Amino acid sequence: MDKSIKLKVPATTANVGSGFDVMGIALNLYNFIEIKESNKTTINFDKNIKVSSGKNNLIYKSIERIFNEQNLKTPDFEINVSINIPTSRGLGSSSSAIIGGLVAANYFCGQKFSKNEILNFANDIEGHPDNVAPCLLGGIVSSVVENKKVFSCNINTDLDLSFVVIIPEFELPTSESRKVLPKTINFSDAIFNMSRLSFLINGFYKNDLKMIEIGLKDRLHEQYRGKLIKGFDEIKNIALENGAIGSVLSGAGPTILAVCRNNPDEIGNFMKNKWIELGVKSDYKILKIDYEGIKII
Structure with a gap:
């Protein structure tokens, strides 16, 4: 051995x-x-x-x-x-x-x-x-x-995307984040995600930013888990307002991820400053696909 x-x-x-x-x-x-x-x-x-x-x-x-x-x-x-x-x-x-x-x-x-x-x-x-x-x-x-x-x-995708991950100082164990998910979901929410997942996959394949933007939306988990994260909607929105293609919860959270084509550092700073306004310390990293x-x- x-x-x-x-x-x-x-x-x-x-x-x-x-x-x-x-x-x-x-x-x-x-x-x-x-x-x-x-x-x-x-x-x-x-x-x-x-x-x-x-x-x-x-x-x-x-x-x-x-x-x-x-x-x-x-x-x-x-x-x-x-x-x-x-x-x-x-x-x-x-x-x-x-x-x-x-x-x-x-x-x-x-x-x-x-x-x-x-x-x-x-x-x-x-x-x-x-x-x-x-x-x-x-x-x-x-x-x-x-x-x-x-x-x-x-x-596979040929897009040169940046992923801004903004990481708050507090932890959120996956076990806790799972507990807030409903046992049943509405048909309309299931259809919402199914249709958008097809766009997300095709958007990556076809290097189509609009398809990716549509595909980054969710109705199955973020609306429930977001309630555990102070300022969740505000942080997502500030990223979108400043040019992110989309902004999502990373895994079970509490990290929030913004998908960017341009200006990732600027977007990260806007997100960090918004959390500071809300009393949350955080740091961000600009990452690429491995x-x-x-x-x-």
Whole structure:
């Protein structure tokens, strides 16, 4: 067994407006995970974050999954993580841990499992594929679960888009954000999202900004989750008023993402200043699509 590995793992934004629990995009913001065999399992972070540093950590649990699939005892590892993806902010921090652990363990075991098998293990752990798929595959990804199996396809675009992610200082765990979603939805809301998702996908394929603008609208989750985020509508609107193609909740939030063709820094500043007016501290990053997904470095 190879003794060590270092991984570059991208952040992801899920849902992307109308693509609730379906669409995700890998972004060029990375965690770096170094794993090496040891006589005792330790997990070290370069920042003070609220996650387990023992064998209940998602990275280690994901490593275990690969060894369990082969009826092998999971060895002890020293795991060192350089954190750039903020936790509980809607940028795929849990998916980066899951994919990182699975890919590392698969490497240690001689690449026994295909990318598709890794994706299905990740979906089992995460419960939905919209973040784990782009984290693994890179790019813009649409996913579906059919007969308990995940199928994903990449959506290519030649557009040079910028993604302004404005990250508030407060966390919003996905479990809390899920609780506010209704158990049933109106037919009109389902049709609204279905029709716009078709435009979003075609907009990326055809490099059509108007189609993307239409496709970034949602009626399935943002109206409910937005109530948990102070100034949600104001931040979205200020981005649109200053030239963003669209503005959406990133994943389960609380990060808000603006899709831009021009002036991303100006749009980010407007969003940040609006949140300051409302008493919320935040910071923004200007990101691009990561087309590689997780990478061994």
